[in-house]
Amino acid sequence: MPQQPDRQPQPTIKFHRIYPAAISPMRADKSALGLMPTMAYRHCEAMRVASSFGWYAFPAEEVHLRWNGADVFVREGGGQWQPLVRSELPGFADHWNEHAPADLVDLAPPFLTRLPMPGLVQVWTGLLCSTAPGWSVLVRPPSNMRGSFLYSAFEGIIETDRYRPCPLFMNIQLLATDVDIMLPKTVPLLQVQPLLRETYDERAHASQEVDGLGAQDDGAPALSPQEWQAYRRTIRVETEGLPPESGHYAADTRKRDKSGD
Numbered sequence: 001m002p003q004q005p006d007r008q009p010q011p012t013i014k015f016h017r018i019y020p021a022a023i024s025p026m027r028a029d030k031s032a033l034g035l036m037p038t039m040a041y042r043h044c045e046a047m048r049v050a051s052s053f054g055w056y057a058f059p060a061e062e063v064h065l066r067w068n069g070a071d072v073f074v075r076e077g078g079g080q081w082q083p084l085v086r087s088e089l090p091g092f093a094d095h096w097n098e099h100a101p102a103d104l105v106d107l108a109p110p111f112l113t114r115l116p117m118p119g120l121v122q123v124w125t126g127l128l129c130s131t132a133p134g135w136s137v138l139v140r141p142p143s144n145m146r147g148s149f150l151y152s153a154f155e156g157i158i159e160t161d162r163y164r165p166c167p168l169f170m171n172i173q174l175l176a177t178d179v180d181i182m183l184p185k186t187v188p189l190l191q192v193q194p195l196l197r198e199t200y201d202e203r204a205h206a207s208q209e210v211d212g213l214g215a216q217d218d219g220a221p222a223l224s225p226q227e228w229q230a231y232r233r234t235i236r237v238e239t240e241g242l243p244p245e246s247g248h249y250a251a252d253t254r255k256r257d258k259s260g261d
Contacts, residue, residue: 012194013137014130015055016165019092022126025055028191032144051144054193057168060089060111060126063183067119067174074112075180084121087112109167119174123189128165131194135161138193139170145188150176153190157200168192 015025030052031041040047064075065084074084089111096108113122131137140155141147154171170190174181183189198204213222223231 010132012132012135013055013160013192014165015168016128016130017126018096018128019060019089019126020095021089022060023058023185025057025127025192026188028052028054028056028143032142033188035145047144053143054138054191056142056188057125057127057190057192058187059123059183059185059189062185063112063123063181065112065121065174065181065183066179067177067181069177070118072114072119072121072174084112084114086110086114089124089126115171120171121174122169122171123183124167124169125189127168129158129160129168129192130164130166131160133161134197136195136197136200138195139168139190140193141170142188142191148181150174150179150181157195159197 017024028051030036030048032051036047036051066073066075066081072084073081074087075081076087077090087110088108092111093106093108097105100107109124110122111124114120115122129137136157136159138155138157141153147153151172151174154173156171158166160166168190210216210222215221
């Protein structure tokens with residue numbers, strides 16, 4: 001009987017790099033690009049997994065912004081500061097018009113857009129994003145990387161299976177006034193994380209609350225003997241004369257990753 005070829009899994013997410021000079025998405029890194037403390041990287045699997053969940057995306061070009069508390073200014077190509085309304089990527093309008101359908105000519109996605117709230121700016125990555133049916137994306141600041149004191153970033157969940165391909169951007173709130181706020185092109189602007197829609201709908205928010213540690217109204221214990229035993233193992237308490245299992249969470253999780261379980 002002939003061997004069946006291995007079926008490649010269908011991609012959950014598709015990135016379209018439509019601005020030629022944009023940096024391609026990068027799979028997120030377990031060490032947060034080396035910024036995670038060594039002790040955490042070696043022993044905290046929870047932080048490692050959170051850091052590696054998704055992809056990094058970068059500003060399409062380096063960004064220079066200023067905010068005086070009322071107006072936002074942009075400096076492009078080393079020129080003078082100009083009030084920001086909408087900023088275009090260099091040469092991208094012609095590239096877009098050359099390839100876009102006739103009804104979309106002159107409608108290229110902007111690079112920077114001032115939003116109608118004080119100090120709020122939308123920054124585009126030069127990418128479009130689509131996901132498989134039933135999948136959305138969480139767009140958030142890069143996980144376990146220290147943010148800036150000059151601006152803060154907003155998070156959002158986008159149904160990129162229904163609204164696709166969607167420009168991949170980040171909304172930021174400028175905080176510091178009268179200083180040059182720079183977003184380097186080579187530093188991740190955001191992290192894109194795929195989410196099944198059922199993981200954040202109302203069904204996923206069903207919960208149960210148990211009050212206290214004593215017997216409940218129905219006479220059942222708050223925690224069963226099996227749950228107490230599992231708790232001992234979770235916090236690595238010595239049991240049955242055996243020493244605590246240091247690092248078992250990380251070891252168990254990595255074994256499961258390797259086995260595909």
